[in-house]
Amino acid sequence: MSVLALALVAPLASAALTSPSDPATPTPGDRVTNTSQLPSGWQKSGDRIVTYDGDGTGLHVLVADAADAYTWHTAATLSEPGIDTDQWIGQTCVTGSGDRAVVVYAPRQAVNDQQGFQQGAFAAVVDLADGTVTKLPELVSLAYFNPGCGDGEQAVLTRPEGTGTQLLTVDARKGELVRQQTVAGQLTSAVPFGNKIAAAQGDSVVSVDAKGATSTLARTDGTPFRLVPDAHSGLAYQVPAGKKVQVRRVTSAGSDKLLGSGALGALAVHGNGGRVFVTGKDAEDAVPALPKSWRTLDVPASAEVSTTGDLALTSVGNGTEAAGGRKAAADIAQSVGINAVVPGSDTAFGFRVKPKAPKGTQGEEQSPALTDGIHTNSITPGDDDPSTSTTDPDRACAVTRNDPKLQSLQPSTAQAEWATDLAVQGKLDVRRRSGWNGSELPSYTPQGLFPSTALKGGGRVPAQIMLGVLSQESNLLQASSRAAAGESSNFIQGGYYGNAGSVHTVNWAAADCGYGISQVTSGMAGADTTYTAEQQQAITVDYAANIAAGLQILQDKWNQLYDKGLLVNGGDPQYLENWWLALWAYNSGFNLPSATDASAPWGLGWFNNPANGLYPADRKMFLSSGYDDARNPNLWSYPERVLGWAAYSQQKTDPATGATVRAFTVGDWPTGNAPDAQPPHDTFCKPTLNDCDITKPRKVEGSTQPEGPCQRDDFKCWWNQPVSWTDCTATCGTEVLKYQATDPEPTVAAPHPAACTSTLPANALIVDDVPNTVKFRVGDANPCAGEKNWTSRGTLKFTFGSAQQNGATVYPSKIDFHQLGAGFGGHFWLTHTRVPSYTDSVVTGTWTPDRKLGGWAEVMVHLPDHEANTPSATYRIDVGDGTVVEKTISQDTGGKNTWVSLGSYEFKGTPSVSLTSATADGTGDSSIAWDALAFVPLKGKPADTGTPSPSPSPSASASASAQK
Known part of the structure; x- marks a missing residue:
């Protein structure tokens, strides 16, 4: 399980305040008026x-x-x-x-x-x-x-x-x-x-x-x-x-x-x-x-x-x-x-x-706590040049980011709950056709690739336990949070670059290969052979396959603990609280007994023990006091958070009514009060069982000071015993299914439909941002079927800012580089603007047609209806003989897919147009996008176009930038 799996959502405001669906409502205001x-x-x-x-x-x-x-x-x-x-x-x-x-x-x-x-x-x-x-x-x-x-x-x-x-x-x-x-x-x-x-x-x-x-x-x-x-x-x-x-x-x-x-x-x-x-x-x-x-x-x-x-x-x-x-x-x-x-x-x-930080406060500048990472061995690079490939040939994880053929479909909350309900029943056998979501995968079913594992002792994983895991791991997201439900993008991931949060560091040795909605880590490293390449790709692109794989991991944790006798409240898996130890292991692993030292500690680690002093002793059940709890998820251990989600659910806004409702069905507690079954915080802290004693801490040799509540110098107060704290028949929660095995997969309409058809003149020379071989699919559907009236005639090639870290060349500019399944033809690229001095973070894309142009033509650039908003996108147009003209425009289209003119020019050879993320005002909070570009031939010189003023050539400009 991913150690950098995603966590929690923010709290709902009180009902006395304005509706969460209308945060801009002016009253109540930002001050006391009376x-x-x-x-x-x-x-x-x-x-x-x-x-x-x-x-x-x-x-x-x-x-x-x-x-x-x-x-x-x-x-x-x-x-x-x-x-x-x-x-x-x-x-x-x-x-x-x-x-x-x-x-x-x-x-x-x-x-x-x-x-x-x-x-x-x-x-x-x-x-x-x-x-x-x-x-x-x-x-x-x-x-x-x-x-x-x-x-x-x-x-x-x-x-x-x-x-x-x-x-x-x-x-x-x-x-x-x-x-x-x-x-x-x-x-x-x-x-x-x-x-x-x-x-x-x-x-x-x-x-x-x-x-x-x-x-x-x-x-x-x-x-x-x-x-x-x-x-x-x-x-x-x-x-x-x-x-x-x-x-x-x-x-x-x-x-x-x-x-x-x-x-x-x-x-x-x-x-x-x-x-x-x-x-x-x-x-x-x-x-x-x-x-x-x-x-x-x-x-x-x-x-x-x-x-x-x-x-x-x-x-x-x-x-x-x-x-x-x-x-x-x-x-x-x-x-x-x-x-x-x-x-x-x-x-x-x-x-x-409405938060609005004063300008110049340095709140967005990189912390000096972030230093260069250590680049060590990774998987063998392929034929791609990492300086120009959008993917990461030198990566440590199995499936690369930014491959247009491997985009993840973002599910709706209904789809996530449907897949979970069917998976726990062992019935997630929906057929994925060949090429699902634009991939190159053959036909499969999610639980055909990842069959449900029988639980030792019988029973099954309750749906709410798995939904709680998905909420805790990823906020029910398979794709990046940039993608709305029904849209595709890169998979959501934790520490793919091993960068500890630094936009300037790539450390493949520290990469955490957590993929998708259940943050599957096991089997997803580049050198790992646990899964086939087909399974790894399905985990990446398909939320249902990812849930099936995550369920397998949780089932395996239950069975592993069962073999060692670590049962909770008698071990009946139908009760949600009885999954406490399996959730503990799902997040932080299970330390097996030593084969050579019978006295060595073993079991579940100290980090997630509720008795750990990292968590406040007077906390109540997570979310039982309201969604304010989610402001500070660090106050609870992992099992506590998962059980909280299972009892109270995430929230979502109903698009039809604007009301805030539960994102998924919650479990059922016989008392109607989930905290009745919550274990006391010292349940897993026993002096004779795991060297843990809240009242009598162990003294460190050579010191008069206590170490507690874990009494060991090495904090290996690991739990390895069965435990019981309640009568589950009277207090524990049980599963509530919303979807039965025969229910079809819910549908969702993407909020940003692709611009499938070209509205340019028929003689326009279009250069798309991806090759013609890239398929645009949303799940099984082909939204552009029969509508595409154009073919890409050229290439968009990128160059990525690099850095030397510990003797190796790495490309930090790819950390904040993304793709989305929208815009012209169903795909575009984006990043944030950067000041030119951040050379390791700068991305430059250059469109080049597959032929020479002679005479006048208008240059048109397609801008997507979202995620592109920089006011200072500067395009450098090479007319084919080395003369370069710059044109700066705003990429904010007001929410429309549209073509924007960059002007008309007389071309004299093979032209090119480049766009860089380096801007004078590149603070990192504006997005810049690369979509399709087109050359529209004109008859003669347009009356309103003067002779363009040449600017320095791209090479001269690059040299000047490098000297700064």
């Missing part, structure tokens, strides 16, 4: 509220000040150039002054991968006044407690480092890392505390000095979490105690005191600038005696609190990604719905904010 509802003295208040929300354009840091009637604006939008994701996720904390935010951000696909989760997030400091962004040079963890701000201008970032934890201290005022130190064991919830760092380690709160030496401040009966410094040398923190949670305070001198307790999840501590806020509906009664600078707020425990506690946010989300992250969400900043309350009153506000 200022009489604001607390007294708001005009002079220093209160500030900072929140965040992510979409395909980046993670938006949103700010509102009380003195400005809480008018919202975007301080910055953080992203990394060239990363293909439809949602950025992350977290923020605000420094003591309230002037700066420290931000951790990452593409959502990072949450499913242990390395991506622990060391794959970017970090930055944002000046909340002017929007200046300073990106930090280290990658960090996505754990819920990262970043941790203190009462001043410092913050702490963490990431695992071997068997220890690396602590990175940030001076937010300077925008730089001022200290890096590695401490043995797993430290969580790290924050600045005086001139040291405070963190949770096992059952203790510890402090770490500048030399990395640790000392114990307090020892507790559980794992401390959510540490917050106060203004009087104290530290607020929480400790889980069974179904309760304690609120405690420890001082720098080691004086520890219990202040109160409540139900787990009903209380939370927050803070800023030395102020501590205890939130929860019963917080005042639960924590009656408060230290100085502490305050209780009668708001939901999960609320986000402003710097002085005068406003609390109860819901934040944009709602549009809940449809699965389609193209609109990826390229357009989505308006954010925010619900807020004034603590201690009945006053509530609803806001709708």
Whole structure:
């Protein structure tokens, strides 16, 4: 299973806000209009509220000040150039002054991968006044407690480092890392505390000095979490105690005191600038005696609190990604719905904010944490020249990107559910005709290529388990999120280039070959012979075949665990919760027993153990509190997320009504309440079974500090036992099928039909962007059948920007290079514009006809109806004798497939027209496309055409560019 499999969607805004289908509705607005509802003295208040929300354009840091009637604006939008994701996720904390935010951000696909989760997030400091962004040079963890701000201008970032934890201290005022130190064991919830760092380690709160030496401040009966410094040398923190949670305070001198307790999840501590806020509906009664600078707020425990506690946010989300992250969400900043309350009153506000980052904030510039990758051995290149081939002959994965004959069809959610329902019944035998979706595949059936595997012990995989996996892995997408349902493009993939998110790095040795809707990785490396070439291609182009292959993998995980006796609640597979361990193995694998050392750890890894301190101890079932949970998918382990999707579904917008509805059918729970069957977080943490003990952590040899809850230096607290936590007949969920084995495949109409017929004069010399041998198909259908009245007469050839990385030539420009099954003839290419200095990211395409031209002709370029929007596409027209004329146009056609004139010229030989993605304003947020081009012969010189002014030849221009 892919370690960079895709993750989650963003939350729905509250129903009190505008409909997710109409994010542009102006009310509620971006400010408080009835200022009489604001607390007294708001005009002079220093209160500030900072929140965040992510979409395909980046993670938006949103700010509102009380003195400005809480008018919202975007301080910055953080992203990394060239990363293909439809949602950025992350977290923020605000420094003591309230002037700066420290931000951790990452593409959502990072949450499913242990390395991506622990060391794959970017970090930055944002000046909340002017929007200046300073990106930090280290990658960090996505754990819920990262970043941790203190009462001043410092913050702490963490990431695992071997068997220890690396602590990175940030001076937010300077925008730089001022200290890096590695401490043995797993430290969580790290924050600045005086001139040291405070963190949770096992059952203790510890402090770490500048030399990395640790000392114990307090020892507790559980794992401390959510540490917050106060203004009087104290530290607020929480400790889980069974179904309760304690609120405690420890001082720098080691004086520890219990202040109160409540139900787990009903209380939370927050803070800023030395102020501590205890939130929860019963917080005042639960924590009656408060230290100085502490305050209780009668708001939901999960609320986000402003710097002085005068406003609390109860819901934040944009709602549009809940449809699965389609193209609109990826390229357009989505308006954010925010619900807020004034603590201690009945006053509530609803806001709708359209993110718009100030120019020049550097939020889109590449992070200095991204460095050149290491290029090592890959599969043997074929005959194609990688400098000009759209494919990757030097790739490590089996099936290349950007092969027009191997495009993936994007399914609708109905198609995904249909294929899943039939697959789990073993009846996914729909016939795919030869050449399906334009491929060169022979006829096949999905479960003919990937037969269902019988489960040991009997039964079958419940449909909702597989639908939850598909939701978690890919948002139900087979193709890139650029493709809408019924459209084709490259397959959705995780780490095909092994680039760890860098648009400038190709590292084939680190490639993660995850393909399609179930992110099939096993058998998809170039040298892997698990699958035949036909099977690998079917996994790539066909969502149904991909689901059949993914189901096989999940069935294999069940059988593997069954053989070792790892059964859940008795092992009846009809119950959804009983798939917990198989889901664990599906995501992070299963470590087999050692053949030579019977005492060696084996089983399911620590990363997905719910007891892992990477996840907050007071979390509830994923999505049980609403879709706000999906803003921070990193708060839950993989099995928890899959069960959440199975119980609550993804969301989609009904195109007929505009209403938000479930994307697929959910499971059925006898109590009507899925959380009733959720296992306690310590279910897989037993001292005698896997060296895991929340209350009695193991001490590391040579250290007085605990390691918990995993007591091993190497964190191999692997689970390898059967487990039972509920009576499934009374509480567990079961499958609900929407489609029966005889139901036909649902149909879907592509929203961007191809321009099949040429409207140019019959004597037009058309040069398409792909050869005539490329077939345009949508599944089994041929939408252009009988309509094509033209033949391509020439070639479009690309040159790709390269880089030297560790002695090898690689082509980073292909990372952000894409194809779509639309436009003229059903295919076009696209990328984002780049400034010319990014030579390794620049793509240039040149159309050349197969004959010479003499005399006057008009040059026409076809522009697709979507994905092309740069205002500065500069075409260089060589009239055949070396004279070059430049013509700059906008590629934005207003949503139409259309031919646009580049002017008329007198040709004197074999002409060519080139278009490069390098533009003066190439910020990476404009798309540029290559579709068909045509030469239309004219009789004589047109009256309105003057003699073209020559520009430097292409070679001279290239030389000048290379000298920059």
